[in-house]
Amino acid sequence: MAQEKFDAIVVGAGPSGNTAAYTLAKAGLKVLQIERGEYPGSKNVQGAILYADALERVIPDFRDDAPLERHVIEQRVWVLDDNSFVGTHYRSDDYNKPPYNRYTIIRAQFDKWFSSKVREAGALLICETTVEELLMDGQRCIGVRCDRQGGEVYADVVILADGVNSTLARKAGFHGELDAGNVALAVKEILFMPEEVIQARFNIKEEEGVVIELMGTVTEGMVGTGFLYTNKDSLTIGVGCMLGDFKNNPKRSTPYGLLEKLKKHPSIAPLIEGGEMKEYAAHLIPEGGFHAVPQVYGDGWMIVGDSGGFVNAVHREGSNLAMTTGRLAAETVIAAKAAGQPLSARTLRAYKQALDASFVMKDLHKYRDMPQVLHTSPQFFTTYPQLVTGAAKKMFTVDGVDKKTKEREIFGSFRAARRISGLVGDAFKLWRAFR
Amino acid sequence: MMAINVEEKLFQNRYKVDHGRPHIQIKNADVCKNDCQAQSCTYVCPASCYKAEGNRAVTLITDGCLECGSCRVICSEHANVAWEYPRGGHGILFKFG
Numbered sequence: 100m101a102q103e104k105f106d107a108i109v110v111g112a113g114p115s116g117n118t119a120a121y122t123l124a125k126a127g128l129k130v131l132q133i134e135r136g137e138y139p140g141s142k143n144v145q146g147a148i149l150y151a152d153a154l155e156r157v158i159p160d161f162r163d164d165a166p167l168e169r170h171v172i173e174q175r176v177w178v179l180d181d182n183s184f185v186g187t188h189y190r191s192d193d194y195n196k197p198p199y200n201r202y203t204i205i206r207a208q209f210d211k212w213f214s215s216k217v218r219e220a221g222a223l224l225i226c227e228t229t230v231e232e233l234l235m236d237g238q239r240c241i242g243v244r245c246d247r248q249g250g251e252v253y254a255d256v257v258i259l260a261d262g263v264n265s266t267l268a269r270k271a272g273f274h275g276e277l278d279a280g281n282v283a284l285a286v287k288e289i290l291f292m293p294e295e296v297i298q299a300r301f302n303i304k305e306e307e308g309v310v311i312e313l314m315g316t317v318t319e320g321m322v323g324t325g326f327l328y329t330n331k332d333s334l335t336i337g338v339g340c341m342l343g344d345f346k347n348n349p350k351r352s353t354p355y356g357l358l359e360k361l362k363k364h365p366s367i368a369p370l371i372e373g374g375e376m377k378e379y380a381a382h383l384i385p386e387g388g389f390h391a392v393p394q395v396y397g398d399g400w401m402i403v404g405d406s407g408g409f410v411n412a413v414h415r416e417g418s419n420l421a422m423t424t425g426r427l428a429a430e431t432v433i434a435a436k437a438a439g440q441p442l443s444a445r446t447l448r449a450y451k452q453a454l455d456a457s458f459v460m461k462d463l464h465k466y467r468d469m470p471q472v473l474h475t476s477p478q479f480f481t482t483y484p485q486l487v488t489g490a491a492k493k494m495f496t497v498d499g500v501d502k503k504t505k506e507r508e509i510f511g512s513f514r515a516a517r518r519i520s521g522l523v524g525d526a527f528k529l530w531r532a533f534r
Numbered sequence: 535m536m537a538i539n540v541e542e543k544l545f546q547n548r549y550k551v552d553h554g555r556p557h558i559q560i561k562n563a564d565v566c567k568n569d570c571q572a573q574s575c576t577y578v579c580p581a582s583c584y585k586a587e588g589n590r591a592v593t594l595i596t597d598g599c600l601e602c603g604s605c606r607v608i609c610s611e612h613a614n615v616a617w618e619y620p621r622g623g624h625g626i627l628f629k630f631g
């Protein structure tokens with residue numbers, strides 16, 4: 100790593116870093132990408148669902164060789180209590196017509212593939228190298244220091260795609276520590292089983308996939324959700340809750356304890372039975388939304404992906420925001436270079452303007468109050484699931500009680516749990532946060 | 535709730551441990567012992583790296599760390615966790631992620 104100067108250094112080789120490095124290299128810029136893992140993907144964790152659109156905009160023919168597991172044809176949302184669930188399923192044959200809209204993926208494989216495209220485009224990738232800090236000249240970022248001998252490298256701009264912990268921006272004082280109320284801690288396992296078994300259990304054909312999003316008593320009143328995704332010959336099952344809720348949970352439950360409880364749920368256990376567990380992972384997800392997005396550009400630096408908190412928690416979208424922010428950051432640099440402008444905060448402000456004009460900030464803005472509403476309303480995650488499953492049980496159990504009486508009892512159960520004012524208030528809160 | 539052995543889960547993972555160079559350290563063990571009532575790291579850490587000892591001490595072994603960052607974020611009152619990523623190439627090596 101001699102005294103070579105690059106147009107751009109990209110720290111991290113996840114979806115945002117890869118998209119940024121790819122876009123920059125394609126435009127002919129001299130790009131160095133630094134990844135701390137053994138290979139791109141070896142430090143990265145996601146559910147994982149890939150939304151085609153954001154990737155298609157940079158690699159239109161990605162379907163030709165990207166390692167994709169199954170295209171999703173059915174989305175289920177299950178509300179659980181301890182031994183039952185009420186669910187909605189949406190399945191459409193329209194999702195079976197190419198080009199497919201979303202896929203399940205395995206990140207270690209996908210990121211490795213994406214990285215091969217970045218290198219083909221001409222970027223220089225260095226793995227097994229951790230960036231320790233940014234090199235600053237006053238307010239201006241001029242490069243990075245890596246944990247290698249002589250590991251100082253210089254560039255006109257450093258793009259921070261270093262993930263949710265955002266270590267480098269924090270050390271440089273660009274923003275403060277994460278708030279436990281703004282991040283979710285999720286744990287997951289991957290369970291292997293034959294393709295045919297998955298297809299029979301989920302009523303799907305080869306290459307077709309199902310995703311199940313779960314909420315309810317499994318999170319013990321904490322704000323959080325679970326998920327179960329079908330890969331080609333494995334299932335991914337996980338659960339995540341707000342980190343502050345984990346910390347303050349009087350039961351002092353462990354994340355892996357919740358995961359075990361979810362796996363043993365009578366509605367889940369038959370779906371995963373016999374799966375061979377081959378990996379256990381944990382990850383933080385930035386869910387603070389609009390109000391938690393920090394300053395994302397300055398003199399010689401830009402922040403993309405999870406490092407900037409770009410996650411739409413309501414819609415479970417993150418990697419598409421990561422790719423989009425990576426692309427917009429790169430396009431900002433390319434345009435500035437072409438115009439011969441210095442990569443100062445003044446120039447890079449165009450990145451924030453592009454974000455504001457895109458779905459990224461528009462969606463985060465639309466749901467700007469949602470984190471606050473959900474995080475202060477645990478009833479949505481325990482009380483209502485229990486009321487809903489209880490109501491379903493009452494209505495569907497034939498026991499000689501007339502339906503009018505059942506209706507009264509169900510309404511009574513809602514009123515007893517939340518009172519009329521609470522019910523109206525909850526509806527209003529949700530309406531305001533969603534509108 | 536049944537006792538869950540997280541070690542069995544971690545056993546499935548691939549690690550390259552940087553022996554003798556833990557990437558996370560408790561800054562001052564006395565703070566955990568004397569000033570921290572909750573010791574929430576001992577149950578929030580998804581790899582159970584932090585253990586509550588009988589004498590109210592908290593010990594940390596980072597070998598099974600999943601590098602999520604939770605311990606640093608929840609230690610907001612005492613800021614007693616010195617947290618870095620492992621040296622390049624070390625730590626958890628996800629096969630699937």
